[in-house]
Amino acid sequence: xxxxxxxxxxxxxxxxxxxxxxxxxxxxxxxxxxxxxxxxxxxxxxxxxxxxxxxxxxxxxxxxxxxxxxxxxxxxxxxxxxxxxxxxxxxxxxxxxxxxxxxxxxxxxxxxxxxxxxxxxxxxxxxxxxxxxxxxxxxxxxxxx
Numbered sequence: 001x002x003x004x005x006x007x008x009x010x011x012x013x014x015x016x017x018x019x020x021x022x023x024x025x026x027x028x029x030x031x032x033x034x035x036x037x038x039x040x041x042x043x044x045x046x047x048x049x050x051x052x053x054x055x056x057x058x059x060x061x062x063x064x065x066x067x068x069x070x071x072x073x074x075x076x077x078x079x080x081x082x083x084x085x086x087x088x089x090x091x092x093x094x095x096x097x098x099x100x101x102x103x104x105x106x107x108x109x110x111x112x113x114x115x116x117x118x119x120x121x122x123x124x125x126x127x128x129x130x131x132x133x134x135x136x137x138x139x140x141x142x143x144x145x
Contacts (some may be wrong), residue, residue: 003116005029006054006066006086006130010046012135019141021048023054024128033131037139046136047073048102053079055109063114069122069129076103076108084144 005026012019031045034057045065048069058064068074081103084091089100097103109115120126122133 001063003063004058005128006051006067006097007126008047008054008070008133009051009122009129009132009136010043010048010050011044011133011140012041012046013140016040016042016089018140019043020136020139020141020143021046021050022051022132022137022139023057024131024135025054025057026128033135035135035139037143039143044121045071048099048106050132051077051135051137052102052105052109055106055115056112058113061113063116065116065118067118067120067129069120069126071119071139072121073106074117077106077115081107093105103132 007024008018010021018037018039019041020035022035025032032055047068049068051073053069054134084097090099091097120129
């Protein structure tokens, strides 16, 4: 089973404000671009949506490598999630986890696939990350359209 590579990004103009998400999915020679936007959201919600929508776009369980420039998404899914679940979706300060609705969706997709999570520095010239950023901004631009 070969891996599908996903590159995700979220963007927000104002935080909160209009936001967009974008993802690049690469499987062998095939490349797919997806994006969307919301009128009133946050950057972190858009980062999460990019990963959720990209993983949802894969029809059957696969081995997937997700590359994000969001330490929030990477640490959340690889380090914090298990503790949140054990504590009834409360964080270390015993407060409700922010964006728990999206974390639950991402957790479902993460369990459906065999996912490796990688981080890349944003706006550092990484071609697929830059493309995901452009797609996220297109998601915002089309809201205004």
